[in-house]
Amino acid sequence: MKQYLIQKLISLLPVLFGVSLLAFVLGVITPGNPAELALSQGGYEPTPEQITEMEEQMGLDAPYPVQYLRWVGRALTGDLGTSYSTRNPVGEELARRIPVTLKLAACSITLTIILGIALGCTAAAWQGRLPDRIVGALTNTQLSLPAFWLALLLILLFAETLGWLPTSGNGGPRYMIMPALVLSSASTATAARLTRSALLEEFGKQYCTAAMARGISRWRLVLKNALPNAIVPVTAMLGNSLGGMLGGSIIVESIFALPGIGSYALSAVTNRDYPALQGYVLLTGLIYVLITLLVDTVSMLLNPKVRLGGKRI
Amino acid sequence: MKDVRKRILALLLALAFVLGMAGCGSQSAEDTTENDTTVAETADEESTASEETADAVDPDAEIVLAGYRNLAPGEKDGYYCSKILYVWEPLVTQDDTGAPVPCLAESWEMSEDGKQWTFYLRQGVKFHDGSDFNADTVIANFDRMKMGVKSSSFYPLDIDSHYPNLENYEKVDDYTIRLTFSQPAPTQLYNMVNFGSAIYSPNCFDENGDFNGICIGTGPFRITENVLDEYVLLERFDEYWGETAKAKNIRVRVIPDADTRFSALKSGEIMGVIDLNAIPTSLAVELEGDGNFALTTTKSTMIRFLCLNGTQFPFNDVRMRQAVSLALQRSVITEDIYDGFGTPTTNILNYSTPFYKEFPVEEDMEKAKELAAEVLGDERVTVTYLYNGSEAAQKGEAELIASWLSEIGIDCELMPMEMTNMKEQMKTGDYGIARMQQGLSNSEPATIFRRFMLTSGDLNQNYSLGYQSDEVDALMAEAESALDMDVRTECYNRIQEISTQEFPVVPLFNDMTLMAYNTKLTGYEAKLYGIELPLVGWAE
Numbered sequence: 144m145k146q147y148l149i150q151k152l153i154s155l156l157p158v159l160f161g162v163s164l165l166a167f168v169l170g171v172i173t174p175g176n177p178a179e180l181a182l183s184q185g186g187y188e189p190t191p192e193q194i195t196e197m198e199e200q201m202g203l204d205a206p207y208p209v210q211y212l213r214w215v216g217r218a219l220t221g222d223l224g225t226s227y228s229t230r231n232p233v234g235e236e237l238a239r240r241i242p243v244t245l246k247l248a249a250c251s252i253t254l255t256i257i258l259g260i261a262l263g264c265t266a267a268a269w270q271g272r273l274p275d276r277i278v279g280a281l282t283n284t285q286l287s288l289p290a291f292w293l294a295l296l297l298i299l300l301f302a303e304t305l306g307w308l309p310t311s312g313n314g315g316p317r318y319m320i321m322p323a324l325v326l327s328s329a330s331t332a333t334a335a336r337l338t339r340s341a342l343l344e345e346f347g348k349q350y351c352t353a354a355m356a357r358g359i360s361r362w363r364l365v366l367k368n369a370l371p372n373a374i375v376p377v378t379a380m381l382g383n384s385l386g387g388m389l390g391g392s393i394i395v396e397s398i399f400a401l402p403g404i405g406s407y408a409l410s411a412v413t414n415r416d417y418p419a420l421q422g423y424v425l426l427t428g429l430i431y432v433l434i435t436l437l438v439d440t441v442s443m444l445l446n447p448k449v450r451l452g453g454k455r456i
Numbered sequence: 457m458k459d460v461r462k463r464i465l466a467l468l469l470a471l472a473f474v475l476g477m478a479g480c481g482s483q484s485a486e487d488t489t490e491n492d493t494t495v496a497e498t499a500d501e502e503s504t505a506s507e508e509t510a511d512a513v514d515p516d517a518e519i520v521l522a523g524y525r526n527l528a529p530g531e532k533d534g535y536y537c538s539k540i541l542y543v544w545e546p547l548v549t550q551d552d553t554g555a556p557v558p559c560l561a562e563s564w565e566m567s568e569d570g571k572q573w574t575f576y577l578r579q580g581v582k583f584h585d586g587s588d589f590n591a592d593t594v595i596a597n598f599d600r601m602k603m604g605v606k607s608s609s610f611y612p613l614d615i616d617s618h619y620p621n622l623e624n625y626e627k628v629d630d631y632t633i634r635l636t637f638s639q640p641a642p643t644q645l646y647n648m649v650n651f652g653s654a655i656y657s658p659n660c661f662d663e664n665g666d667f668n669g670i671c672i673g674t675g676p677f678r679i680t681e682n683v684l685d686e687y688v689l690l691e692r693f694d695e696y697w698g699e700t701a702k703a704k705n706i707r708v709r710v711i712p713d714a715d716t717r718f719s720a721l722k723s724g725e726i727m728g729v730i731d732l733n734a735i736p737t738s739l740a741v742e743l744e745g746d747g748n749f750a751l752t753t754t755k756s757t758m759i760r761f762l763c764l765n766g767t768q769f770p771f772n773d774v775r776m777r778q779a780v781s782l783a784l785q786r787s788v789i790t791e792d793i794y795d796g797f798g799t800p801t802t803n804i805l806n807y808s809t810p811f812y813k814e815f816p817v818e819e820d821m822e823k824a825k826e827l828a829a830e831v832l833g834d835e836r837v838t839v840t841y842l843y844n845g846s847e848a849a850q851k852g853e854a855e856l857i858a859s860w861l862s863e864i865g866i867d868c869e870l871m872p873m874e875m876t877n878m879k880e881q882m883k884t885g886d887y888g889i890a891r892m893q894q895g896l897s898n899s900e901p902a903t904i905f906r907r908f909m910l911t912s913g914d915l916n917q918n919y920s921l922g923y924q925s926d927e928v929d930a931l932m933a934e935a936e937s938a939l940d941m942d943v944r945t946e947c948y949n950r951i952q953e954i955s956t957q958e959f960p961v962v963p964l965f966n967d968m969t970l971m972a973y974n975t976k977l978t979g980y981e982a983k984l985y986g987i988e989l990p991l992v993g994w995a996e
Contacts (some may be wrong), residue, residue, distance in 0.1 A: 180876075230532040230607060239684075295715055303719045310720040311711050313686055400711040402685030410712070415876055 151439055155432050162428030163218065166421045167211050173417060178203055180415060181227045218425060224418035228410070233422035237404055241426075243313055244403030247396070248388040250323035251330070255384060259331045260370075260377070263338025268365050270343060278339070282332035294325045294398045311400035322399040326392055330384035337380055341373035375446045382438025389434075390427035513994045516704040519977065522711045522720060523731035525609070528679060528688040534606030534613030536671035537679065539650050540730065540986025541690060541708065542701070543584075544673030547575060547594070547653035548645055554899040554984060555810045556645040560589065560655055560674065570640030570939045577631040581697045583657035584678040591627040596658035598625045600665040611651045611897060618652040619644070642939050646900035650985060676701040676990040685710050690989075702979060702993030714739065721749070721972060728973030728980055730987055735972045737795040743972055750975050753797065754982035755808040756967035757896040760798075762857070763961050766922030767885050770837050770866075775827045777959040780889075782824035783860045786817060790965050793853050798965040804908060804955040807966045808984055809899040811948050815956045821863060828864035838867045839888025842881065845872030850891055885920040892919070892961070905932060905951050908960050916960065923960035 170177065178197035198204055202213060217224070223233035266278035301321060302310040312318055342365060345351055354364055396405035404423060411419035528537035537543050547561035558564075561575040581589035601615040615622065624636040637644070657672035670679045676698070677690040690706040709726060711717040718739045720726045729735050735743075743749040764771035764780065771777055786800030799807065800817045807814075841858060843850040851872065858868035868889065873881070882890050894915075897903060907915040909928045916923050928951055935947035955963075971987060973980040979991035 228609065229529060298716060298719045302725070303723045306723055310723060310725055311713075311716045312709065398713045398716055400686075400709070400713065400716060402710075406685070406712060 147443065148440065151436055155436060158432055159429070162432070163215055163425060164211070166424040166428070167214055169424060170417045170421050171207060173415070176203075177201060177417060180417070223422035223425070226411075226419045227416045228414040228419070233418050236407065236419070237422055237426055240402055240404045240407050243401050244389060244392060244396070244405060247319065247322055247326060247392055247401060247403060248385060250319045251327035251388050252381065252385050254323050254327040255330045255334050256381060258327070259334025259381075260338050260374075262331070262335035263342065263377075264365050264370065266335065266339040267342035267346070267369075268361050270339075275339075278335060282335050285328045285332035288328065290325050290328065291394045291398060293328055294321070294395060297321045297325065298398075311398070313401050318399075322392075322395050322401060326388055326395045330381075330387070333380060333384070334377060337377050338370075338373060341376055342369050345369035345373050375442055378442055378445060379438055382434055382441070386431040386434040389430050513996060515702075515994055517994065518705040518707055519703050519728075519992065519994070520707045520709060520726045521728045521730050522709040522717055522726045523729065524710070524712050524714070524717070524733055525731065526684060526688075526710055527708055527731060528682050529609050530682060530684055531667040531669070533610075533667075534608035535610055535651065535654055536656075536667050537682075537688070538610055538731070538986070539654075540989065541679070541688070542675040542677045542989045543679055543690070544654050544656055544671060545675050546648070546650050547577075547655060548648045548650075550649045550899060550984065552984065553810045554808050556649050556899075560594075561653075564645070566642065566644075568939075570642045571637050573635045573637075573641065573644055574628065575633050575635070577633070578697065579631055581674050582695050583659075583674055584672045584693055585657055585659055586695075587657055587659060589655070589674055590630050591633050592630075593658055594633050594655060595625065595627050596661070597655050600658075600661055603665040606665070613651075613654075618647050620647070640937065640939055642941060642944065643900045643902070646898050649898055652898065677706065699990070701990035703989075706989065706992070718742075721974065724974065727977050728987075728992075729971055732969070735970060737797045737970065740797070740970055740972060741795050748975055749972055750980075751970060751972050752980060752982040752987070753968045753970050754984060755799075755806075756969040757806055757808045757984070758893055758967040759801070759804070759806045759896075759963060760891070760893045760965055760967065761804070761961040761963040763882065763890040763892050763919045763921060764959070765839075765882075765885060765887055765889070765920050766960075767920045768888075768922075770831050770839075771888070772922055773831045774958050776831045777962060778957075779824040779827040779831070779864050780861065780866070781959055781962045782818060782820050782827070783864050784857060784962070784964070785819055785860065786965055789853055789856060793849050793856070794965075797968045797970055799968070800965045801963050802956045802959075803952050804961060804963055805901050805904055805948075805952050806894075806896040808896060809901055811899070811901045811945065813949050813952050815953070821860075824864050828866070832865045836865045836867055838869060840871055840886075841868040842871050842873050842878050842887050842890040844875055844878065844891065846874070854891065879918065882919045887920070890919070893967075901948055902932070902935065905948070909951065909955065919961075921960055923958070925954060925958065928954055 176194065176198075178194050178201055181201070182193055182197055202210060205213070214224075221234050223237070225231070226233050226236060229236065262278050262282070266275045269275045298310050298321065301308045308321055309318055346364075346369060351364060351369060354368055355361075359368075391405070392401075392403060393405035393409050395401070396403045397409050400406075404426065408420060408423040410416070411423065527541055528543075530536060535544070539546070545559050547559060548556045548564075549559040551557045558578075560578055560581065562578045564573060564575045566573055575594075577589070577591060577594065583589060583593075587593075598615075601613060601618075605616075606613040619635065619637075621637045621639040621641065622635060623638045626634050626636075628634050635644070655674065656667075660667055660669060660672040662668040670682060672678075674697070676693055676696045678693045679688055680691045681687075681689040687707050687709045690708065692701045692704050694700060708730070711720060711726075714733070714736050717726070717729055718735060721729060721735075740751055743751060762780070764777050766772050766777070771780075781802060790796060790798035790800055801807065801815075802817050803813065803815050805812050841854055843854045845851075851870075854868070854870050858870060861868055866888075878890060881887055894904070905928070907913045908921065909923060909925065910916065910932060911924045911929060913923075915921070931947045931951050935944045938944045938947065969982050969984075971980070971982050976995055978993055978995045980987060981991070
């Protein structure tokens with residue numbers, strides 16, 4: 144067990160290196176002189192002397208590998224540089240905003256788990272019948288609707304027309320309903336489909352046939368017998384979704400005016416704020432890696448096959 | 457048996473839904489911070505407020521407005537918040553025509569040689585913290601500016617750009633200050649308008665001249681709470697020296713997405729939209745004819761134009777630039793693409809400054825063809841046309857323009873680009889036509905002329921305009937040394953005339969600032985810079 148986790152942790156190091164390299168290269172390959180960009184925010188035209196001075200100050204005269212090492216060194220101590228546009232330290236800004244994104248992701252993953260599994264069970268229990276078809280149609284729609292469009296439709300219906308929910312903003316539970324629904328829409332559909340097919344696969348196994356032969360009700364079979372076995376692939380998928388939600392809420396956050404890290408990334412792109420963008424890439428990369436680790440651990444706990452590395456008992 | 461199953465299923469699904477909602481709820485409840493509760497509470501207040509307005513108007517109910525960005529970016533910003541929040545005030549502000557008028561400085565005079573300006577300060581003015589406004593506080597603000605350029609999301613706080621050639625600033629008496637310049641500075645007032653002479657209480661600066669908390673100004677509103685990226689709360693300052701504001705409390709929210717802002721306005725969640733890009737013209741058109749909402753427009757300081765690469769054939773020939781201008785049907789662009797929210801122009805100077813001179817917009821395809829034929833002969837020429845890919849309207853506009861230019865023998869290869877890349881490409885001179893825009897930072901037009909029309913002008917060079925005119929160079933030199941305002945105005949008039957004949961760039965139209973509001977409000981009127989917030993209140 145311990146050995147397994149250590150192995151996993153070591154295998155994550157090259158990934159983290161890759162992510163940091165990518166984030167650094169992002170700043171290097173983008174057009175425009177960072178020193179000039181840092182100085183010329185807000186329409187100010189810096190003089191060449193000011194630019195040279197800034198270049199030295201920012202350490203841009205050093206070769207790239209040196210710059211990279213310095214950057215990583217600073218990043219390890221939590222110093223992700225200073226945002227060009229707001230002058231605030233990027234680390235501070237991300238720390239201020241991450242709770243909003245976490246809140247949104249937590250709501251979305253809760254919705255995904257509950258709705259996704261419930262829909263999947265319903266579809267499997269009534270395979271080929273009306274509920275199954277309804278779930279099929281619903282998940283198809285969810286998967287094919289782009290998030291930004293769904294968001295606008297929901298705002299139009301629930302906020303503008305019916306006035307039940309606030310259009311946007313950060314606040315209590317009412318403010319989270321629409322953003323979470325939108326962000327979880329596609330993953331709910333995937334979870335439902337995966338649950339359904341995993342359950343159907345279990346139904347074909349002998350223990351299920353035997354249970355059915357003994358006259359166990361279908362629901363009991365689904366919830367008590369088949370679901371615990373079918374849940375393992377779903378957990379892995381949910382983990383990936385959570386990573387996606389934490390890093391992919393850019394559109395949802397900006398439409399619903401939620402000041403999380405996603406809307407920060409978007410404004411960083413518009414302002415060509417590279418330190419901010421690098422910080423975002425690094426942070427989301429790190430989160431993704433950590434979640435993968437978490438998912439692996441959870442599926443190991445859930446599934447003895449993984450835990451024992453395929454060894455037969 | 458089947459029925460029971462169905463019922464259980466229905467129950468389960470209902471339960472799942474409730475749990476889902478509750479899951480969200482409990483999660484957010486855990487994360488709820490102090491700020492969140494304020495939002496939730498005010499949301500309730502809002503609804504009660506709007507219910508009340510149906511019967512009797514509560515003049516003190518909070519008014520909620522929204523803009524796309526932080527209007528109060530906070531401590532790290534050189535100004536803390538925008539002028540349009542009316543929290544801080546300048547020494548000199550501007551009237552509707554863009555001419556300087558008194559604010560915290562009651563009057564002023566210039567010495568005969570134009571090198572000294574004396575400002576007489578308003579008496580009896582209090583800062584939000586109760587301290588007095590006087591010459592010492594103004595000097596403290598100059599000391600702060602002297603510490604170096606402070607960046608801002610509005611305009612850089614730079615003493616060299618607001619007070620060029622400033623040699624010395626001093627207190628004469630408690631309510632008089634004197635500025636001394638090394639060169640005659642007859643148009644200094646224009647440089648000082650609004651952002652050029654913002655005054656804060658020295659109590660809100662730290663030793664580096666940065667803000668140590670919420671800024672303290674003298675304006676009709678003070679900031680009581682500022683939650684970055686969410687909202688800023690304004691409260692009426694009852695000891696204001698002038699007429700106090702109508703509204704007691706104003707909340708300005710940040711809603712970055714234009715569609716969401718529009719929905720929030722329609723649903724009554726917010727009462728008005730402010731700041732730049734308040735509402736896209738396509739959505740504004742939807743509000744026309746709806747009695748619950750109204751639009752307000754004013755001149756914007758932004759001008760849109762085409763840059764022509766004057767360092768290369770064919771646009772190094774002035775006739776070709778004239779031909780392009782004559783071939784354009786600007787009113788078609790403003791009417792069909794920008795829904796009428798734009799004013800066609802051929803003048804390089806934006807129409808919001810009092811120095812602006814109106815020239816007829818000449819459009820004549822036949823004449824354009826003749827001029828182009830003189831340059832091109834029987835040949836056709838292909839040029840690249842760069843435009844900003846992130847502005848959707850520019851594509852249609854480029855196609856229209858390309859169709860007109862094809863009639864005079866210019867074939868355009870349209871290329872959507874990202875702004876910084878586009879500027880880099882323009883710098884190398886590898887382009888034919890590029891669509892750009894320029895804002896006017898203050899009403900003094902010299903900056904624009906200098907940047908675009910002087911041989912050494914930075915934009916003339918960076919955009920590869922290749923424009924050179926000895927007459928303009930001479931006129932600019934004359935204007936700079938002229939103490940007499942009339943002489944200066946005459947120089948500026950002539951330069952504008954030259955710009956409409958020689959086209960250092962080919963202007964398309966002047967923008968309009970467009971804002972929308974709920975008709976439950978009164979006094980919501982677009983001004984040159986924002987709205988006059990103190991006049992905004994609930995309608996009877």
